[in-house]
Structures are given as C-alpha cells and as structure tokens.
Amino acid sequence: MRTDDLDFELPADLIAQEPAETRAQSRLLHYRRDDRSISHRRFAELDRLLRPGDVLVFNDTRVLPARFTLRKATGGLIEGLFLAEVCRGRWRVLLRGLEAYRGPLRVADAPEVVVNVVGRGEDGEYELVVPTDLPAAAVLDRWGRMPLPPYIRRRRRHDDRDEMDRQRYQTVFARLAGAVAAPTAGLHFDPQLLGRLDAAGIQRTFITLHVGAGTFRPVQSATLEQHKMHAEAYRISPEAAEALNQARRQGRRIVAVGTTSARVLESQPADEPFRAIEDRTSIFIYPPYRWKHVGAMITNFHLPRSTLIAMVAAMVGLEQQRRIYQEAINQRYRFFSYGDAMLIE
Numbered sequence: 299m300r301t302d303d304l305d306f307e308l309p310a311d312l313i314a315q316e317p318a319e320t321r322a323q324s325r326l327l328h329y330r331r332d333d334r335s336i337s338h339r340r341f342a343e344l345d346r347l348l349r350p351g352d353v354l355v356f357n358d359t360r361v362l363p364a365r366f367t368l369r370k371a372t373g374g375l376i377e378g379l380f381l382a383e384v385c386r387g388r389w390r391v392l393l394r395g396l397e398a399y400r401g402p403l404r405v406a407d408a409p410e411v412v413v414n415v416v417g418r419g420e421d422g423e424y425e426l427v428v429p430t431d432l433p434a435a436a437v438l439d440r441w442g443r444m445p446l447p448p449y450i451r452r453r454r455r456h457d458d459r460d461e462m463d464r465q466r467y468q469t470v471f472a473r474l475a476g477a478v479a480a481p482t483a484g485l486h487f488d489p490q491l492l493g494r495l496d497a498a499g500i501q502r503t504f505i506t507l508h509v510g511a512g513t514f515r516p517v518q519s520a521t522l523e524q525h526k527m528h529a530e531a532y533r534i535s536p537e538a539a540e541a542l543n544q545a546r547r548q549g550r551r552i553v554a555v556g557t558t559s560a561r562v563l564e565s566q567p568a569d570e571p572f573r574a575i576e577d578r579t580s581i582f583i584y585p586p587y588r589w590k591h592v593g594a595m596i597t598n599f600h601l602p603r604s605t606l607i608a609m610v611a612a613m614v615g616l617e618q619q620r621r622i623y624q625e626a627i628n629q630r631y632r633f634f635s636y637g638d639a640m641l642i643e
Contacts, residue, residue, distance in 0.1 A: 299522045299585060303616055305602045306623055313449050314636035316459065317466045321488040325631055325638040329622055331614060336625055341486040341639055344596075350499035351550040352594070353541060355559045357481040358504040360472035362435055363442030363464065367406040367455060368413065370399055375406060375454070379445060379478065381423070381511060383434040388416075389426045392511065396424070406455065407441040435475045444468075445478045445511075447635055449601075467635070476508035476531070482598045482635045483556030501550075503541040507532040507558040507579075516603040527582035527605065532562045539572040542591075546572075551593040553643075557606050563591040584608035585616055594643035599626055599633040613642050 318324045322342040329336055339347065348354075364380040376399075379392040396415070405411040417425030430437050444463040446452060452459065469484035470492075495502070512528030519525045534542075542563075545552055554560035565579040566572055568590040582605060595613060600606035611619040622640065631638045 299608075299616075301517045301520060301522060301525075301603055304517070304604070304607050304611065306620070306627075308602070308627065308633060312627065312630060312633050312637075314632035314634060314638075315450055316462070317485065317636045318632075318638075321466075321470075321486050322491045324486045326486075327622065327626055327629075327631060327638070327640040329614065329618075329640060329642050331618075331643065334618060336622065338629060342491060344491060344641070345494040345498045345500065347641060347643075348495070348498070348500050348553065348594075349551060351545075351548070352500050352553050353545040353550060354495070354500060354502040354553050354555055354596075355538075355542070355563060356469070356471060356484055356487075356502060356504050356555045357507050357509075357558045357562075358469070358471055358473040359477040359481060359506050359508050359558075360475040361444065361468050361477045361480050361509075362475055363438050364445040364478040365443040366438070366441060368393070368403045369406045369409070370403065371401045372399075374399075376403065377454075378426075379511060380434060380438060380442070381478065384425065386433065387428050387430055389428055389434055390419075391424055391426055392422045393424050394422060405441055447479070449634060450636060471504070473504070474506050474508075474533075476506075478511050479509040479513045480635060481507070481509055481556045481558045483559075483596045483639060485636075486596075486639050487555075501541065501545075503538045505532065505534050505538050505559060505562045507562050509558055513558075513606070515605075516601060517605060517608070522582070522584045522608060525582065525605070527580045529578045529580040530558075530561075531576070531578050532565070533576045534562065534566075534572065534574055536574040539574050542572040546591075552591055553594040553596065554592045555596050557595075557597055557600075557609050560592050560595055560609065564589065566591065582608070583612045585612045587612040589613070594641065596639060596641050598635065598639050599623065599631060599637055601634065610642070 368376040
C-alpha cells in the first residue's frame with residue numbers, strides 16, 4: 299500500500315492547541331461500519347452509544363514529564379526528551395542542539411545539576427549520567443515538562459499552560475509511569491462518564507502499553523510494507539486476561555480505547571485464550587487486515603502518513619477513512635492529541 303494514500307490536507311487552525319474545556323465535552327464522530335453512517339455527537343454521550351456488556355479496554359500508562367532543557371557553558375540551550383532509564387542515574391535520551399559540543403551540561407531549571415554525555419547513538423539518541431539516587435520518574439517530576447508533540451505549540455522554557463498540560467495530557471486512570479506520549483483516546487474520559495458507563499452495564503479493564511517516541515513519527519518509506527515499526531513494552535495482567543476471556547466466552551464485544559490498546563489486543567494469538575504477559579510489540583496494522591479481537595475502537599484524529607491513521611484505514615477501509623476525515627474537516631473537528639475523537643463500530 300502506498301504511503302501517499304494516507305496523506306491529506308488539514309487547515310492549520312484545526313490542530314488543537316489546548317484540550318476541550320472539560321474532557322467529555324470533546325466532539326465525537328460516530329461511524330457505523332454496517333451501514334457506513336456518520337453522526338455527530340459529544341463524547342459525554344458515549345454511555346448511550348455503546349452496548350450493555352461491552353468491555354472497554356483502557357491503557358493505564360502514565361505519561362512522564364519527559365521533556366527537559368540543558369544549558370551549555372556557552373549559554374546555548376539543548377532540548378532533551380527522556381526515553382528510558384538504563385539503570386539508576388543513567389538515562390537514554392534524545393537531544394537536539396548538542397551537535398559537536400563536548401563541554402559541561404547543566405539542567406536549565408536546576409543549574410546546580412551537571413549531567414554528562416557518556417554514549418552517542420543514532421538519530422539523536424544519547425546516554426546521560428545524571429547525579430542522582432532517585433528513579434528517573436521522580437527526577438523528571440521536579441524539572442521536566444510534559445512531552446507534548448511538536449504540533450502543540452508552547453514557549454521553549456516556561457509556559458502559562460504547563461500546569462494545565464500536566465493535568466490534561468494525562469488520563470484520569472493513569473497508573474504505571476513509563477510513557478513519553480499520551481494514549482490520547484483515553485483523555486476524553488472523566489469520572490462522571492466512567493460512572494455512567496458503569497450504570498449502563500458497560501464493563502472496563504486495563505492493559506498497559508508505554509507509548510514511545512515513535513508513535514507520532516510519519517512513515518518515511520514509499521510503501522507501508524517497507525516501514526519498520528517501533529517496538530513498545532506492554533503488559534496484560536491476570537485480571538485483564540480473565541475479563542477478556544470472559545467477554546469472548548459470552549460473545550460480548552471488546553472495544554479498544556485507542557490505538558495503543560488495539561495494538562496490545564491484536565498482538566495476542568487469534569486461536570488461544572488471553573493470558574497474563576509482559577512483552578514488547580512491533581505490530582503494524584494496515585490494510586488489508588483481519589481483526590482478531592477488537593470489535594470496535596475509540597480513537598482521535600491522526601496525523602497524515604502515520605501508522606495510526608493506517609490502523610483506522612485497516613478498520614474501515616481506505617475509501618471510508620478518507621470520507622470520514624474529510625467529513626471531520628468539513629465539520630471543523632479538532633485534530634490530533636488535544637483534539638476530538640471518533641467511535642468506529
């Protein structure tokens with residue numbers, strides 16, 4: 299499949315720079331595959347759109363405040379993104395602006411902290427030694443910022459919306475820290491909506507996939523078949539496996555909340571029970587694809603030429619994906635991480 303088939307023109311003013319005033323007041327495009335109908339709703343209506351007995355599968359990863367700024371001895375600034383903790387005090391990061399600099403680096407918001415580059419990889423990856431006995435999550439909580447994607451514009455150092463981003467670029471059910479991007483479909487759920495879903499007989503369970511930096515990266519190859527998919531760590535707990543197996547035994551629908559949940563579910567074998575597992579997945583779902591477990595999906599509107607929009611096309615077909623996105627543009631839906639959502643069933 300040609301990557302160009304997933305391209306589209308989006309007016310810049312439809313790229314959401316801030317979330318909706320309240321989570322569940324986001325708009326929701328409802329697409330039904332059986333009759334190819336499109337209707338326009340509010341996310342708060344979700345409890346009236348799903349079926350009693352449906353099982354919502356949420357990703358409970360917690361986003362780390364993974365962006366940080368370093369300062370060279372010359373005064374120049376280097377932007378950093380935490381990727382992983384190799385061991386206590388040793389981090390794998392992306393750095394932009396380091397280039398050939400070899401001098402000391404201080405944390406811009408904690409100038410008493412000096413970090414050292416001890417390894418250089420490819421594509422801007424480095425290893426840093428950070429003088430601390432604390433886990434990376436605790437250190438980043440002190441002087442990190444939320445890792446908003448570059449299309450959400452913020453001031454380079456401090457922005458009046460930083461605290462809002464800490465609250466709203468995080469799901470209300472986030473639990474296990476490790477993501478450097480949010481599972482954005484989950485951002486629309488608030489406690490009130492979750493309570494109404496409970497009352498409507500709609501069940502939920504949680505898996506964990508730590509969303510990596512490659513999530514929003516556009517496909518660079520000419521065809522999807524040539525693209526090398528990034529791998530991400532995930533976990534299915536014994537409780538989640540049992541909830542999913544029970545739903546399947548009873549013929550109830552599994553609804554993936556977001557592409558990350560869908561990737562975890564579809565990484566499991568089709569002809570075996572779900573089981574508790576910790577693993578990594580590099581599954582790339584694009585047309586044509588036969589879905590094994592996911593019966594419906596809630597997702598945001600995604601970047602052109604991305605692996606995420608390819609998954610939408612795999613669920614509805616390329617022609618319908620184009621139609622849905624054009625309708626969303628015509629109706630002025632808000633796009634990408636802080637934007638509106640769609641329900642595909």
